[in-house]
Amino acid sequence: ETKKLQGQVAIVTGASSGIGAGVAKALAVNGAAVVVNYSSSADKAEEVLKEIKDEGGEGFIIKADVSKEGDVLKMFSETIRRYGTVDILINNAGLQKDAKFHDMTLDQWNHVIGINLTGQFLCAREAIKEFMRRGIVPGRSKSAGKIICMSSVHEVIPWAGHANYAASKGGVMMLMKTIAQEYAPMKIRVNSIGPGAIRTPINYAAWQTPQAYNQLLKLIPAKRIGESDDVGRAAVWLASDDAEYVNGITLFVDGGMLLYPGFEDNG
Numbered sequence: 001e002t003k004k005l006q007g008q009v010a011i012v013t014g015a016s017s018g019i020g021a022g023v024a025k026a027l028a029v030n031g032a033a034v035v036v037n038y039s040s041s042a043d044k045a046e047e048v049l050k051e052i053k054d055e056g057g058e059g060f061i062i063k064a065d066v067s068k069e070g071d072v073l074k075m076f077s078e079t080i081r082r083y084g085t086v087d088i089l090i091n092n093a094g095l096q097k098d099a100k101f102h103d104m105t106l107d108q109w110n111h112v113i114g115i116n117l118t119g120q121f122l123c124a125r126e127a128i129k130e131f132m133r134r135g136i137v138p139g140r141s142k143s144a145g146k147i148i149c150m151s152s153v154h155e156v157i158p159w160a161g162h163a164n165y166a167a168s169k170g171g172v173m174m175l176m177k178t179i180a181q182e183y184a185p186m187k188i189r190v191n192s193i194g195p196g197a198i199r200t201p202i203n204y205a206a207w208q209t210p211q212a213y214n215q216l217l218k219l220i221p222a223k224r225i226g227e228s229d230d231v232g233r234a235a236v237w238l239a240s241d242d243a244e245y246v247n248g249i250t251l252f253v254d255g256g257m258l259l260y261p262g263f264e265d266n267g
């Protein structure tokens with residue numbers, strides 16, 4: 001049986017940790033060659049690549065800060081030099097710099113917007129250029145290229161104390177939809193995944209103690225935290241031809257967090 005992403009090349013930004021690592025492994029198991037991007041922890045990126053290779057997968061590591069145009073251009077040119085092209089971009093790199101709004105510094109604002117939003121712009125632009133140059137390769141994919149933006153339930157749910165983060169994800173939503181609209185005629189698909197609470201280092205404080213975890217579960221109808229694998233499987237589906245007719249959506253992977261669970265026993 002041929003694998004769903006056989007012969008395709010995927011760049012996963014921020015793949016040395018958490019969701020990015022989970023998505024990178026899921027894409028590789030499904031046949032994609034994966035570029036494991038990282039910005040600071042080379043050893044963690046090596047570990048992810050080793051796990052990919054141990055499972056019979058293919059890939060290599062590239063250091064790049066997605067908020068820097070030069071780094072992003074180099075990441076794409078190096079990928080194209082090694083593998084000939086790029087079929088899938090997973091725009092995953094992101095972080096939080098939390099502060100009460102009245103205390104938020106311009107640096108905190110710019111840092112989060114620079115990585116979470118401008119970083120996705122820079123990577124998506126390079127991917128779109130390559131997708132347009134190459135077009136559809138018969139037998140490989142019915143699309144000329146796929147972009148998956150890692151958004152969040154916070155593209156919808158306001159989040160006190162995280163104005164920079166919520167604004168970045170709201171921005172990602174309209175960036176994703178606008179690119180999807182602009183390039184749909186070229187058979188390029190652009191979608192987002194909106195994770196709820198996924199067990200990764202970004203939200204360690206929300207699940208590390210039983211008290212914090214029980215508090216978190218009040219927000220999750222499924223009554224468990226999500227795992228990076230939950231997101232990995234969604235990414236494989238969205239990137240594959242099974243989702244050929246899916247364009248411009250956010251696929252929420254949140255155990256029902258967006259069902260406003262506070263209302264479940266409200267009169």
Ligand code: NAD
Pocket residue numbers: 013014015016017018019020037038039040041064065066067092093094095115119150151152153194195196197198199200201202203
């Ligand atoms: P994480 O901290 O484990 O991973 C984030 C990754 O991004 C790390 O590998 C980090 O090195 C990388 N990164 C940060 N700045 C970078 C830069 N300038 N250039 C390249 N890489 C950079 O957190 P995670 O939970 O895996 O987060 C991944 C994505 O998922 C983020 O966009 C985050 O906003 C989103 N998300 C996470 C959750 C969750 O509950 N964990 C929920 C919703 C959305």
